[in-house]
Structure formats: C-alpha cells, structure tokens
Amino acid sequence: xxxxxxxxxxxxxxxxxxxxxxxxxxxxxxxxxxxxxxxxxxxxxxxxxxxxxxxxxxxxxxxxxx
Numbered sequence: 001x002x003x004x005x006x007x008x009x010x011x012x013x014x015x016x017x018x019x020x021x022x023x024x025x026x027x028x029x030x031x032x033x034x035x036x037x038x039x040x041x042x043x044x045x046x047x048x049x050x051x052x053x054x055x056x057x058x059x060x061x062x063x064x065x066x
Contacts, residue, residue, distance in 0.1 A: 012037065 012022045020037045023029045032040065032051060039045040045052050 007041070007043075 008024060010022045010024045012020045014020055015031065018034050019031055020034060021029055021031050022037070030051075036045065036049070036051050039049075040051070
C-alpha cells in the first residue's frame, strides 16, 4: 500500500461490542466499527475507504506525501 498517514492525537472508547468513539483535542468525534478502527490504527485503512474520506476521520490523522 502506498498511502501514508500519521495519526493525530486522539482517544478512543468502546461504545459496545462492535463500535468505538474516537475524539480529538478539538472535541470532534467519530464512531467506527472495531475492525475499521483496528485498520486505522495499524495504518492499513486505504484512502479509498469511506471512513478515511470522511471529514471526521481527516481530523484524526495527518496525510503525508511520500
């Protein structure tokens, strides 16, 4: 995969068995399924994924040009 990004500071809390809420320092939040969160943290979430493209997700990572 040639997409690269750095994670910005965020906290995450479990909502239920399958969903997590991510919050950043600005108070913006995003609810993600567990599998998507895991991919995001491992830097495996492709830039074409709907969660990656959302405005809220962009607030939780910084894109890098390689």
